[in-house]
Amino acid sequence: MMTYYVCRCFFSNNIFLKQYNLHVTYKDEEQFKHDYLQILRKRGCNTEEKIREACREEEYLASEFLALVQACKANKSASLEEIFDRIKVEKAERVYTFPIFTEEFCRLFVEELSHFEDSDCPKGRPNTMNKYGVLLNELGFDEDFLTPLREHYIAAITSLMYPDWGGAFLDSHKAFVVKYKLGQDTDLNYHYDNAEITLNVSLGKTFTGGELYFGDMFRPRETSNQNARFTEISHVPSIALLHRGQHRHGASPITSGERYNLIIWMRSSAVRNACCPMCFEEPDLVPTVGFGDGFTKQTETVDVCTV
Ligand SMILES: O=C(O)CCC(=O)C(=O)O
Ligand SMILES: [Fe+2]
Known part of the structure; x- marks a missing residue:
């Protein structure tokens, strides 16, 4: 192909x-x-x-984001106070938001995606839940944009916020853009991600509805929790949201407009090599291309299946 x-x-x-x-x-x-x-x-x-x-x-990065990353890098072992001045702690457990991109960059990004959508290039979709999203590695976004963004910036934040989920050892990702529009996909079912930590950034355009809601953590071999309480968070263009991949969530239907979000499922081979986050068994490895699902044959692992 x-x-x-x-x-x-x-x-x-x-x-x-x-x-x-x-x-x-x-x-x-x-x-x-x-x-x-x-x-x-x-x-x-x-x-x-x-x-x-x-x-x-x-x-293309918001100045508030650069300041947050600097504070995280400087604060590795010291007090987290300065960081919590620069990051918003949301009501859902361990969900954080902060500005990441300039509005101008979000606009250019969405414009670029629209050109791709209008083209007749073959389009692989991000996952089975999504008919209109775009997989970004196919567009060549990993090498010059997303890998450096994860390694040089986001990792500084995840190392501090999610040390127990491999936040200091992220080594690959799967990135895609989801799109919601009336008449196309309008919402997303309740699920957990194939990721240790997920970054979700609203890119615009303008929309109403489409809130992200969080429930409980996924627990293997447990029937669904009927009593799970949900916490809703509204997306704001150019603002990033971080959450644990296993923290179950979904997107409410949009009621007007178009909503584009950049989703980066970030993986730590040190965590997932010990236990696949989807089947909760030792992974049965099948060779693949690119980052695949982030497993490696390295033997040093961090076991969070028991966290
Ligand atoms: O649309 C959203 O904000 C959530 C997307 C999401 O959870 C996913 O693609 O894994
Ligand atoms: Fe998700």
């Missing part, structure tokens, strides 16, 4: 520097300074510090 790609330029071209009201292309620092230093200076970017800020590759 033919392999299709997106161009690397998606991550470097046409980045909007809001503060200076300027669209730029970023290949490397030398090119960036050569092309934009003069105009940036004229627009008030006149100190070394400001120039360094402007040519950071992290332009």
Whole structure:
């Protein structure tokens, strides 16, 4: 089958520097300074510090997110107070939210996905629950965007928040975008994820309804808990939500508009090699391509099946 790609330029071209009201292309620092230093200076970017800020590759990340990651990295063993100033603790147990992307980046991302949807490229769907989502590894998003995002940024947060779920040992992921629209998929059944930790980011566009609701943790060999209490959380564009993969959840129907969410199922081979989170048995490994479902043949494991 033919392999299709997106161009690397998606991550470097046409980045909007809001503060200076300027669209730029970023290949490397030398090119960036050569092309934009003069105009940036004229627009008030006149100190070394400001120039360094402007040519950071992290332009698509919210400044609050960069500050949170910095605090997590600095705070590895010290007090969590500064981190809890920067992260919202939601009512559902161990669910956290925080700004992650700029609104401009969310808009560009959704635009890019719409082009892909309109194209006749073959489309693998994220999972059996979802007819309209897009698998992102097929679009070439892992190498330059999602793997560095997980390794250099998100891991700093998960290491602190979910040490018991392999948060410090995440080594692969499956990422996709889910889409809800009246007349297409409008909601998602109650389920748990094939992930140790899930990142769920609302990308917009505009919608009503579509809340995420959380119930109880999945327990193998236990019949469904009729008394599970549900906690609803509304998605807000550009805000990320972190939860444990085994924390059962679903999405309420949207009542208008279109809702796109980036979902990253993050895996820790050290955790899942000991016990498959879907069948709760020792995994029966079948070779596959790419990250597969995140199992490896490494022998060092962390057993959370008993957590
Ligand atoms: O639509 C959502 O916010 C939830 C999606 C989800 O839980 C999933 O795809 O695993
Ligand atoms: Fe899910």
